[in-house]
Amino acid sequence: MQQLRVTRARRVALIGLAGALAVSISACADSKREEGAGGGSGGSMVFGAAGNPKTFDPLFNDDGETFRIIRQMMDTLIMNKPGTADLEPGLAEKWEGSNEGKTWTFTLKKGVKFHDGTPFNAEAVCFNFNRMFNMKGAAAQSQMIYYGDVFEGFAKNEGDAAGAPVFKDCQAKDESTAILNLNKAKGAFPAAFTLPSFSIQSPDALKKYNADNVTQSGDSFSYPEYALKHPTGTGPFKFESWDQAKGEITLSKATDSPTQTAKLDKLVFKVIPDENARKQALKAGDIQGYDYPSPADYGLLRNDGEQVLIRPSFNILYLGINQANNPKLKDPKVRQALAYGLNRDQFVKSKLPEGAETATQFVPKAIDGYNENVTKYPYDLNRAKQLLKEAGAEGMTLKFYYPTEVTRPYMPNPADIFTSLSEDMKAMGIKVEPIAKPWNGGYKDDVQKAGKQDVHLLGWTGDYNDAGNFVGTFFGREKAEFGFNNPELFAALAAADAAPAGEAHTKAYQEANQKIMEYLPAIPISYGPPAIVVGPKVKGLVASPLTDERFYTVTVN
Structure with a gap:
């Protein structure tokens, strides 16, 4: 049998960049940076996590x-x-x-x-x-x-x-x-x-x-003992403990791992919800790395000797629209007004890191199926106001949900993003009712399960290289997050998913992306190249466009 591989000529240059981006992660968790950890293997490291596990x-x-x-x-x-x-x-x-x-x-x-x-x-x-x-x-x-x-x-x-x-x-x-x-x-x-x-x-x-x-009880879910205390796989680290009071998850080296042998004896994930607190913990040597640093901090972190590693962009940030929760959002003129009235170019320039781009559709450019010729909605505040007037939606109120206690590759600072987009909405004459909830403390359930929002912030980092992993995941069937039923669009995405790999598969998704941007079930905002930051003594972490970093290669300098 021949091993099968997925290769995409259009994205080789982009994704391949990450292969050379090896950095280290580091240092004994029980030592401050200046003390060092000694040796090239063994020891422990602590990585700052933005939120509690699910x-x-x-x-x-x-x-x-x-x-x-x-x-x-x-x-x-x-x-x-x-x-x-x-x-x-x-x-x-x-x-x-x-x-x-x-x-x-x-x-x-x-x-x-x-x-x-x-x-x-x-x-x-x-x-x-x-x-x-x-x-x-x-x-x-x-x-x-x-x-x-x-x-x-x-x-x-x-x-x-x-x-x-x-x-x-x-x-x-x-x-x-x-x-x-x-x-x-x-x-x-x-x-x-x-x-x-x-x-x-x-x-x-x-x-x-x-x-x-x-x-399930109401909107809350409870998980069994296996999921919380006894996860059992074959990887290079094995589960040791989860101290929920301290917000620490401890893994230990699996000495007989069949796939990769870890160099660290212990790997600790410490939950630090606030991004600024994670930055200070890194500087103090209490942690040796964290993900999604604020773009505004890149220069300061580098000046302090930290290693800021930029991943290639493989994600999308969007403003979700829930048509089921607010009848006015069923009107395509209202959705178009939102698209025209959000100054996405200015947002990308002012709030996102260098290399970020305004999104024209719900797949990044690196994915086969990206369509240069989709319907586009350049910033036009007057047109947005006119569309709202024609739809009888002037002065409408929107419940705008955004998450806390999280940073995502596509969403480095949710509060800043909410502020920027909500100001654009107010300029259109829309009243905004802000609702903030913790990412793993009600936000995702409210948005994706219960559909309580009118509009919301969410996005996606690709899990694998296929357009269906983006648009099929979002719009391939009825979902509480978006609250619409469009059989024609569902059928187009199903046909694209079933099309054989190659030109037919790509063309089918290009056509589906055109239908999506005409219907406009949500608004694509940006493609962002996320970063991961580690201390100066860290070695061996390979950054992934899929945020699929593995820590078994990490050594202590």
Whole structure:
């Protein structure tokens, strides 16, 4: 079998830049910077996290801060080559698509064990995929965001789940051969197999700690013991503890990791919600790195000797519009008015780092399917006011939701972004009702599950190199976040997703992107090159355009 790889000529120069961007992460967590840590391996490091984890079971997670931790503990069948969006072996040595893309055969690494000592084999692979497919309970299914986006449906859909399943069955041909059969081809594969949500976990641990017992009370979800205390994978680090009172997650070196051997003995993630506090902690040597520093701080950080590493842009920030919550937003003239009335060019120049660009659509330029000829909405305040007048929406009030306790690659400072865009809305004559909520403390549930907002800030960093991972995720079906039903658009995205890789696939997404920008279900704001910052003694971290950094390469200077 020939190993399959995803390569995109249009983005090689852009994504390939990250391959050379290796930096270090660092230093003994128990020592101040000036004391040093000594040695080139072993020891500990502390990384500043912006928010608390959601759940360590990757199947029920859609949060980047948590995925950062999960990626250190768990492996997928296929992984991304460090510093790129290209594919390389993970737990599978080889993979092959056949039957017109409806069958995927994985040749697995031998002699691999989970952190609990149980064997990794084809039966474990099939257990994991069958677990996803056969998941019971509306609460559990509703939290499987990535499974729903990629595999679309369950053996028995409950709650809001309604799609026909892509997954058919999984066969363990022998100990080292797993065969995944699909009901239909999907252009997202094989790249989607890199998603951390599809990490292979220990069947014994999943069963022992009742991993599927997700419950819901109102807008809140509760997760079982497995997800909070016993996540069990095959990665270079293993779970040790989560001290919620101190906001510290501690991982320790997995000495028998089959995929990569960590150089650090311990890796600690310390939750520091405030970005300025993270910066001060880095300067003091209390942490050795953090993600998404404010663009305004790049120069100051470098002057202090910190290493600011800029990733290539592989993301989108958008202003979400919920048509179901406010009848006026159903009128296309109102949505167009918002698009014309937001001074996005000025926002990008004043609030985002060098290299950021105003977005014209919901996929970045590096993705095949980007369409230069989509309908565009340049800043025109007078036109915005006129459209609002024609729609009878002058003086309308919008509940504008924005998150706290988070920084994202596309959204380095949510409060600043809210202020900038809300001032533009006020200039149009719109009244703005601000509503701020913690990212993992109600914001995502209110916006994506309950649809309580009129407009909101959100965005996306690509998980793999396919336009469907952007526009299909956003607009491929009815979602509470956007509150619209457009069968024509859904059908166009479904056809693009099923189109064979290559020119047909690209053209189908270009056409779908044109339809999206005509309908305007939300407003694309910007593409931003995010940064990650580490101390001067840090070595070995490879920055990823997918924010898929792995810490097993880190050493202490």
